[in-house]
Amino acid sequence: MSQRSRRLLRGTGIVCALALAGTLTACGGSDDSGSGPDKLSASDVEAALEKGGTVTVWAWEPTLKQVAADFQKEHPKVKVKLVNAGTGNDQYKALQNAIAAKKGVPDVAQVEYYAMGQYALTKELTDLKKFGADKLADQFSPGPWNGIKASGDGLYGLPMDSGPMALFYNKKVFDKHGIKVPTTWDEYVAAARALHKADPKAYITNDTGDAGFTTSMLWQAGSRPYKVDGTKVHIDFSDAGASKYTSTWQKLLDDKLVAPVTSWSDEWYKGLGDGTIATLAIGAWMPANLASGVKDAAGDWRVAPLPQWTAGDKASAENGGSALALPELGGHEALAYAFIEYANAGKGVDTRVKGGAFPATTAQLESASFQNTAFPYFGGQQANKIFAQSAAAVPDDWSYLPYQVYANSIFNDTAGKAYVSGTTLADGLKAWQDASVKYGDEQGFTVEK
Structure with missing residues (x-):
């Protein structure tokens, strides 16, 4: 995919209405769907x-x-x-x-x-x-x-x-300021403080609010905000996993330790190239985007496992x-x-x-051929070994909403307020929850919170 299509795109797609009686109304569905026999050999x-x-x-x-x-x-x-x-x-x-x-x-x-x-x-x-x-x-x-x-x-x-997640980091920047690669998110916050103190123009990462990134972080933290059983939907952003994420990430927001730069923008690419954006927690599809979009930083970047919420854990997310x-x-x-x-x-x-x-x-x-592939961009590092370990460590019990496309489209109007106002991230997620519940009710889902 191109660098832009690789990300989780936010959209405004609308799910067709569901009959309140519980019978699903397929958008444009019909008996002559061409689905053929129940089994095909x-x-x-x-x-x-x-x-x-x-x-x-x-x-x-x-x-x-x-x-x-x-x-x-x-x-x-x-x-x-x-x-x-x-x-x-x-x-x-x-x-x-x-x-x-x-x-x-x-x-x-x-x-x-x-x-x-x-x-x-x-x-x-x-x-x-x-x-x-x-x-x-x-x-x-x-x-x-x-x-x-x-x-x-x-x-x-x-x-x-x-897109199993990993931590992409600028080794040149970390070495310059004597910062160790964080293995936990608490260490990540500490690294963010140390970096910004050493160079006020440098930030550990960028973040202006993104639904895909947020759900991935919740996934890794053990939060399961969505439970789906047909047209029955449960939405709750107040579980222990969500609290881990919001309490930790809030520290970065409160202390202005993340760059207010939108991902995939020209300013973002510039920050990745000049070291003012020092890490990305993102999917394993990212190497090609760095190689093509941040050419001048070749050799500066490396890959590490995603930091953990609890030391010693090995959880990841997609x-x-x-x-x-x-x-x-x-x-x-x-x-x-x-x-x-x-x-x-x-x-x-x-x-x-x-x-x-x-x-x-x-x-x-x-496969050995895949895992042993050397990435010149990462100084010859065999980064696929880290990506493969991440893929195997993704919990398989995550659920998205049946109307996640719509839910993602309203993220910036709800949870995104935490990035531009005094709203806390926890309160922002609650607003996202309430708006998602309201929409689900309007569309005929049975929604609990």
């Missing part, structure tokens, strides 16, 4: 490949271009039509419009994990268990596999990539990542499934990894 898929046809894929992931070319060589009767319908929420809007119109729905769509529940709950994605996709569970790391479940016990996509899913109203579902299995669980995985994608598959994560 491998022979059915092979027969579809032999017959051929065109598979339309909506995705912004650039490595799929080579995957599609390779797939077509192996199956000359099949044409893969790649369409970039937008990144993240731009595509989701286009997809929702196509579903509502029952026209132009793609056979395959790229969907980020945080948005998966929106489409799964409203029956707009095919449950891939009909293809036996549940047998692939052991091939994927826990975080991404958890992400495709979304609602109930269905499987609504195959993981394409993942930050970003997406799957390939089959919209119910799409056609050629046997061909579509053949393509996403090839891309995400077959030969296409190595192709995408070579192209710079970060894998969700354990075989690649655990």
Whole structure:
């Protein structure tokens, strides 16, 4: 992905209303969805490949271009039509419009994990268990596999990539000021104070409020603010894990120890390059973005495990990542499934990894060739070893809201107030909770808090 599409994008997507009686109203769904028989065998898929046809894929992931070319060589009767319908929420809007119109729905769509529940709950994605996709569970790391479940016990996509978190830090800056790499978040706060005291222009990191980063941090801290059971939703940002995060991060905000710089802005890239932004706690897809966007700092940066909330722990979290899913109203579902299995669980995985994608598959994560890869940008460090350890340490019991796309879009108007006013982060999360509850009630969910 590009540097901008790698992040968790905030959007304004709207979930279609749910019938208050408890019967889900699928947006544009119908009985002639083309979902076919309950089960499709491998022979059915092979027969579809032999017959051929065109598979339309909506995705912004650039490595799929080579995957599609390779797939077509192996199956000359099949044409893969790649369409970039937008990144993240731009595509989701286009997809929702196509579903509502029952026209132009793609056979395959790229969907980020945080948005998966929106489409799964409203029956707009095919449950891939009909293809036996549940047998692939052991091939994927826990975080991404958890992400495709979304609602109930269905499987609504195959993981394409993942974003296990790590701490990227500027070793040159740390060495200059005698700062040790923090192993806990308390040490991180101490490092932030020491750095800013030594150089008032330097900050441990930047943060202006981001829903994706916040949910990732809550995930690692053990908070589980969202519990989802069909149309029943529980939202609570007051558990012990959330308190760990808010009490620690509030210290950084109170003492003005984080740069008020928006991620992915020109100022952000400049800060990463000149050392005034010294660390990033972010997904393992970040190396390519640093190498392309902060070229002059090559050799200055290194990677370390994510700091822990309790010394000695080894918990991590996902930050970003997406799957390939089959919209119910799409056609050629046997061909579509053949393509996403090839891309995400077959030969296409190595192709995408070579192209710079970060894998969700354990075989690649655990392979010697992957882990021993030296990153010139990080002074020859074998950073994939840290990323692989992080992927294995992601708890698999995290849930997103079925309307997380909307919830993320109102983050800055609620929790984001903590970054621009006297509102505390804990109170900001409470405001986010209340607004999310209100929206869920309006959409027909049974919401508890």
